[in-house]
Amino acid sequence: MSDTQEVYQALMDLGFTEEDLEEEVRQKESKFHGFITKQGALFLIAKENGIQIRAEDVDPEAYAEAEQEVDYNEFIVPIEDLDKQMTNIVLLGKVTRIFPVNEFVRKDGTAGKVGSFLVTDASGTTKVVLWGEQVKIMESEFFQVGTTIRCINGYAKIGLKELLEVHFSKKSKLLLDPQDISKKMRSKLEQIPIPKGAGMNTLSKNTGEYEGYKGDEKLEVKDLFTKEGFIASLSGIITIGGLKEFTKDNGDKSFLLKLLLTDRTGEITVNIWGMSAIEILKMVENGMSVQLKNVFIEENEYSKSKEITFNKKSVIKFI
Structure with missing residues (x-):
């Protein structure tokens, strides 16, 4: 026996x-x-x-x-060694950029959430993608640019622009500021530079705009197709695309308003979620001239086209 x-x-x-x-x-x-x-x-x-x-x-x-x-330190994978076939990935690094949490509507009509951020170690940088309830940790006051994190049990996936990303499954786990790190590893992490204007947590207290993006920069729609991240200001003519009502996972109703912003150089879709969609719909009319402030530009995962998304700090001004 x-x-x-x-x-x-x-x-x-x-x-x-x-x-x-x-x-x-x-x-x-x-x-x-x-x-x-x-x-x-x-x-x-x-x-x-x-x-x-x-x-x-x-x-x-x-x-x-x-x-x-x-001891998860034994399983850490340097970012430069990531491979698209990998599972059970353990990463240790610093958050160097945070992207806004996005809501989307599934094919069955229910609402979903996706959040993402960049993590950097001594060897490189990769994007980490969280889904559903796991996104909640990104709303913590302790989750910010510069925070040391440990990602446990992620899996590698080719994402947008054919770049390798680490996605979370239901069994994945994200630890903020883990303490069981060797002095040598901690020293390496402390040497990682945190770029100015790296993400949502770099909001300027003086201007109310996101640092790293010049408030007086005169952007046009054509300029957005080579950009990604927060945009301080953009102007154009609004066309109402439509309002969609959907049900979130918790049973609550929510809304998605789609607008089309046009200027002399092109047009781009604007997405506004939640009750902000209703509030803005009451104010806008087709053909209005507007200025959008503190909005986020990113590539739509499905259409591969650039779109503008409103967040809590976004403002629409009629001009």
């Missing part, structure tokens, strides 16, 4: 049922996000219940897993 069987039997003798042990193992696998084997999980359960069984014919790694919780 192998030692794994002995551990299993010893736990049964303590009063565990087969169903109990199956559930305990599942919980351990869930806790360690795929970084612990079933054998390691079983030995950890044994350790927690005072059972110590060792033998030469058992994989030493199973004992190591039981001796201490998973």
Whole structure:
């Protein structure tokens, strides 16, 4: 009889049922996000219940897993080594840019959320994409440009512009400011430069505009197709595209207003979400001249065209 069987039997003798042990193992696998084997999980359960069984014919790694919780520092992948086939990815780096959280309507009519940010380590930078409930952590006051983070159990995916991204699944986890980092690793992280105007958390207290984008820059629609990020100001003529009502995951109703902004150089879609869509729809009419301030320009994942999105700091001014 192998030692794994002995551990299993010893736990049964303590009063565990087969169903109990199956559930305990599942919980351990869930806790360690795929970084612990079933054998390691079983030995950890044994350790927690005072059972110590060792033998030469058992994989030493199973004992190591039981001796201490998973040290994710052992699994860190340098960003430059990411490959499109990778899963169970662990990253450690600093947030160097934050993109606005976007809402979208699924084919079944329900609402979804997607958030993303750039993370940088000593070897490079990549985009991390969060979906659904996981986006909530991006709304935390502690999640900001310059924060040290650890991404656990992500998977690699080719995103927009054929760039490699790290996406989160339901089992993925994001830790803010992890403390179990070696002095050598922490020193490397401290050397990562944080660019000015890197994202949403660089709002100027004096101007109310996002740093890194000149408020007096005279942008036209044609200029937007080579840009991505926050835009301080843009003017044009408005055409109302339509208002769509949809249901969020929590059952609440929400809205999406689409406008078309046109100037002498071209046209671009403007997306306004939530109750702001209703408020602005009451004020605008086709053919109005407007100025948009503090809006976000990005590429639509499906149409591959650049679009403008309103956020909490966005303003529409009639001129």
